[in-house]
Amino acid sequence: MMKSLRTFIQIHKTVKQHATRFSAVVVILLFGLFLEAYMHDFNLVYITLFFVFAFAFTAGPMGVLNIGSIVTKFLKQGRFFAKEEGLIPLRLHNNAKTTAWAIDVFYINEYSLETSLPLEKIEVERSVTLQLPYVPAKRGFFSYKGCYLESKYPLSTARLTKTVEDEFQGLAYPQPKGRSLSSFLHEEESHYGEEKEFDGLRVYDGSQKLSHIHWASVVKGEISVKMFIKEHQTPQLLFHFTHAGSDDEARLSQLCLWALSCEKSHLSFEIQMPDKRLSTKRESIDEILSYLAKY
Amino acid sequence: MRFLATLQNIKLSSLSFSSLRLLDLAYVIVLLPLLLMLKVPMLVFVVLVLSLLFFSSRPAKSWLIFLVFILGILAIYLSLYGAFSFRGLSRLKLFLELLIYILIVVVSMQRLTREINIYLLLSPFFFLALSLFFFHGMFMLAYVVFEVFFLLWMILSHRMQGNIIEGFRASMVMFMYSLPWVVVLFIFFPRISFEHASYGFKGETVQRMGHDGTMYLDNKALLVPSDRIVMEVGFKKEIPASHLLYFRGSILYSDKKNHWDPIPSFVKRKQNTVIPKTNAQSVQYNVTLYPTQKKWLYLMDIPSQAVKESTLDRDFISTVKNKIREPIHYAASSTLATKFYDDVDAYTLKVSSKILDKHNPKTYEEALKIKESHPTKKAKAKALIKFFQRQNLTYTLKPEALDINHTTDSFLFEKKRGYCVHFASSFVTMARMIGIPSRIVTGYKGDVSNGLKNYLAIKEKDAHAWAELYIDKHWVRYETTSTASHIETQNQNSQNNATDKKETSPLIKKINLYLMYAKYQVETWILYYSNIRQKQLLQYAKDNPQFIFIFMSSFIFLLITSFMFISYFRRKTYSNKTLEAIAPLLNILKTKGYVRREDETLHMYFLRYCEANLNKHEAISKIRELDTRYEQLVYAENISASELKAFKKLVKQATKFKMY
Numbered sequence: 034m035m036k037s038l039r040t041f042i043q044i045h046k047t048v049k050q051h052a053t054r055f056s057a058v059v060v061i062l063l064f065g066l067f068l069e070a071y072m073h074d075f076n077l078v079y080i081t082l083f084f085v086f087a088f089a090f091t092a093g094p095m096g097v098l099n100i101g102s103i104v105t106k107f108l109k110q111g112r113f114f115a116k117e118e119g120l121i122p123l124r125l126h127n128n129a130k131t132t133a134w135a136i137d138v139f140y141i142n143e144y145s146l147e148t149s150l151p152l153e154k155i156e157v158e159r160s161v162t163l164q165l166p167y168v169p170a171k172r173g174f175f176s177y178k179g180c181y182l183e184s185k186y187p188l189s190t191a192r193l194t195k196t197v198e199d200e201f202q203g204l205a206y207p208q209p210k211g212r213s214l215s216s217f218l219h220e221e222e223s224h225y226g227e228e229k230e231f232d233g234l235r236v237y238d239g240s241q242k243l244s245h246i247h248w249a250s251v252v253k254g255e256i257s258v259k260m261f262i263k264e265h266q267t268p269q270l271l272f273h274f275t276h277a278g279s280d281d282e283a284r285l286s287q288l289c290l291w292a293l294s295c296e297k298s299h300l301s302f303e304i305q306m307p308d309k310r311l312s313t314k315r316e317s318i319d320e321i322l323s324y325l326a327k328y
Numbered sequence: 329m330r331f332l333a334t335l336q337n338i339k340l341s342s343l344s345f346s347s348l349r350l351l352d353l354a355y356v357i358v359l360l361p362l363l364l365m366l367k368v369p370m371l372v373f374v375v376l377v378l379s380l381l382f383f384s385s386r387p388a389k390s391w392l393i394f395l396v397f398i399l400g401i402l403a404i405y406l407s408l409y410g411a412f413s414f415r416g417l418s419r420l421k422l423f424l425e426l427l428i429y430i431l432i433v434v435v436s437m438q439r440l441t442r443e444i445n446i447y448l449l450l451s452p453f454f455f456l457a458l459s460l461f462f463f464h465g466m467f468m469l470a471y472v473v474f475e476v477f478f479l480l481w482m483i484l485s486h487r488m489q490g491n492i493i494e495g496f497r498a499s500m501v502m503f504m505y506s507l508p509w510v511v512v513l514f515i516f517f518p519r520i521s522f523e524h525a526s527y528g529f530k531g532e533t534v535q536r537m538g539h540d541g542t543m544y545l546d547n548k549a550l551l552v553p554s555d556r557i558v559m560e561v562g563f564k565k566e567i568p569a570s571h572l573l574y575f576r577g578s579i580l581y582s583d584k585k586n587h588w589d590p591i592p593s594f595v596k597r598k599q600n601t602v603i604p605k606t607n608a609q610s611v612q613y614n615v616t617l618y619p620t621q622k623k624w625l626y627l628m629d630i631p632s633q634a635v636k637e638s639t640l641d642r643d644f645i646s647t648v649k650n651k652i653r654e655p656i657h658y659a660a661s662s663t664l665a666t667k668f669y670d671d672v673d674a675y676t677l678k679v680s681s682k683i684l685d686k687h688n689p690k691t692y693e694e695a696l697k698i699k700e701s702h703p704t705k706k707a708k709a710k711a712l713i714k715f716f717q718r719q720n721l722t723y724t725l726k727p728e729a730l731d732i733n734h735t736t737d738s739f740l741f742e743k744k745r746g747y748c749v750h751f752a753s754s755f756v757t758m759a760r761m762i763g764i765p766s767r768i769v770t771g772y773k774g775d776v777s778n779g780l781k782n783y784l785a786i787k788e789k790d791a792h793a794w795a796e797l798y799i800d801k802h803w804v805r806y807e808t809t810s811t812a813s814h815i816e817t818q819n820q821n822s823q824n825n826a827t828d829k830k831e832t833s834p835l836i837k838k839i840n841l842y843l844m845y846a847k848y849q850v851e852t853w854i855l856y857y858s859n860i861r862q863k864q865l866l867q868y869a870k871d872n873p874q875f876i877f878i879f880m881s882s883f884i885f886l887l888i889t890s891f892m893f894i895s896y897f898r899r900k901t902y903s904n905k906t907l908e909a910i911a912p913l914l915n916i917l918k919t920k921g922y923v924r925r926e927d928e929t930l931h932m933y934f935l936r937y938c939e940a941n942l943n944k945h946e947a948i949s950k951i952r953e954l955d956t957r958y959e960q961l962v963y964a965e966n967i968s969a970s971e972l973k974a975f976k977k978l979v980k981q982a983t984k985f986k987m988y
Contacts, residue, residue: 058450062453062457065457066457069457069460069461070519071519073460073461075460075464075855076464076514076519076854076855076856076857077460077463077464077468077469077472077855078457078460079514079517079518079519080469080472080473080510080514080854081456081457081460081472081476083509083510083513083514083517084473084476084506084510085476086509086513087505087506087507087509087510087513088480088502088506090506090509091502091505091506091509092502094505095498095501095502095505130898130899130900131898131900132494134487134488134494134498135487135488135489153489154488154489157900158926159926160926185487186487187483187484187487187498187502188483188484188487189483189487
């Protein structure tokens, strides 16, 4: 009993109560019933009055237990890029013995407006993960706070809010933009690799390099590409920070775009930064992107 | 058949109602009692609106809503036809009736649009509050509690996306949390006012019956008095028999055709009355008199002495200086005699002999016959009673209106239906015609059926009138209603010669008595509970300390019962019965620190436990056995009740094992 009371007090401290327009309705209803009860003198009116009062009174603790038992936590997942929408995962876990009802999650959306996500229910000892859209303003560390839960359960006579105390600490990578990787590869073709031991022709399907097109077959009306037994790729793609753009931000954005494209194409690469050489052989893509973000 | 098949296929757990449906259900419940008071045109209007809602699922067009508005106004007009006028609005109940009608029309119009707005949401509460003006019996008490619960259920179901099963569970929890509060508030904050409000209206009290010092015979006397308690009497010993429970109010001498008046207060008369020293029973009693806004203190016939701060006049009428506006308590004693000596002065004799013979010629003619054929006053009085008995009169609370110019003739020879005032008035009129000075006594006549042990409640409907005839220098009481040959009322006085009494079995009588007792207790402790009753309760607790223990035990019992209900309805629900059966074991393992992960099957969970506790061989074997049995049951197509029972038994055995 005492333990339950202690738990309730702890929960109660985390929840704030605000009046709603139905709070005013209850007050007017109580006042009207009181007038009717006092002047009309029938105990039935008093009983109704006391029931309304008791319901309004018990609605508070019930609502507090409903929302207060929800434990919220931001999950450390997802990549964020400057000026691009990312999703912050928020996990809501119901610790109570009963299902939590009618909870709205309020957050600041990508247009800096307060928006809500309604949740019908969270069952006992179950979790729900929400993806809250967020656009970091610039690269580097950012924190996300100000998210809160709201519920008018059970009677709408009070609006209960619980702030999500957890703070999401994220790192926004540079905004990936600039020339595409294929454009870079075309420019850097001589460095891309060398082909030896011609092995025949195959039909061009649009994915091959232009240099592999067998122009003689084009003259005959067919588009074929040359095949080689050995295609020696350049062992490592190398991106130079200094050559990547006109200013630091443009360079970082460019390098970020190339790094992501390489990841997509399963290509290993290196980035020559002014003071460090980053390599996919030593660092993961996220570590490389983090370095760029923090630069 | 198709409907039944559909019903069978409904899964209760997925029963979900839209907000409009929930609102409709709320309206059905709150309007039910009000339907009992709606006039036929308004009922027809309600049926029409229901039909429109039933046969069309689309929002009504504006012309239809306008038509409903016109029909609503017409229904209101027809319902209040004759009763309605701006003067009529000064009567509270008529005003409330009009308010209900307007609310019904407005709500109907809004409901037809199929859009929920604030007053459509709030109107069920208005209807509930308005119905409390019209009904206040024991059944209404039960219905109000049900209504309050039902409205709560609908609100919570709405909050839970129309899930009425979950809504019911939550509303039961909330209701049971609230119940002890309601009980405490009710006990500690009883009503403190006793007069029904007029709210600035003329109110219903203007024509309320009960004793008020004047006795009307015209249509003002046609109203039936209420169950409201006027006073409570606590006798030192047991309650005397019903035929002795006369509480004297006022004495009426002057026949004013449509009513009887007392002797004006400016007439001074000498005190010549003496209570006879007979073997008549003497009683002592305490009275709690609730505010009557009148000056009379009601004492049993015949009072032995004046109550302090009151005056007892020569007719044994007890009055106080100021009107009784607050409940007062007084102790009194009386001699239960039916007659007393009085050396009547000339004025009193004159007014108690005055007759208006021309107004009732038939009565006068019959009176002369009795007067001539009987020499003594005693014999004349006896003959008068016999005459009344021969007239085949009916005691009824709903008599037809008498011809006000010939009230006694009209009552005795034409209508022959009336209640105490008609009997007493006619009896006194005829007694005077015969030559016996007589007068009407008004007050209250108690009914032992409103009593328990030594406690007697006197209600407004116990207001009574009887006659006193002056025979041989004594005023002798005559119960005039006892001359009735038939009774047409629920509240029968035992002395009447009722002819239609049916034999009832002792068992039914006993059940009826218990029901009456329960009703009495509910009315006494709930419907008529007041701060006076609270004081009595506190006094009783002071006098009987064991009562405090009983009271506290009862309250603790209520708390325990409430929490049992709360625990039951807050219990965790499971997706299947097998999982529910194994839940006690899962709870034990959870307390031991083995929390089941969200993505973990029960089998994986048990495996994890077994791997972590390789040395606990016995526990592992029990868990493996349960795991196997659980899998068999879960994947079986149908589980019989016996299989589930056997599984529960297995789980129970496993939970008793301490070595997890």
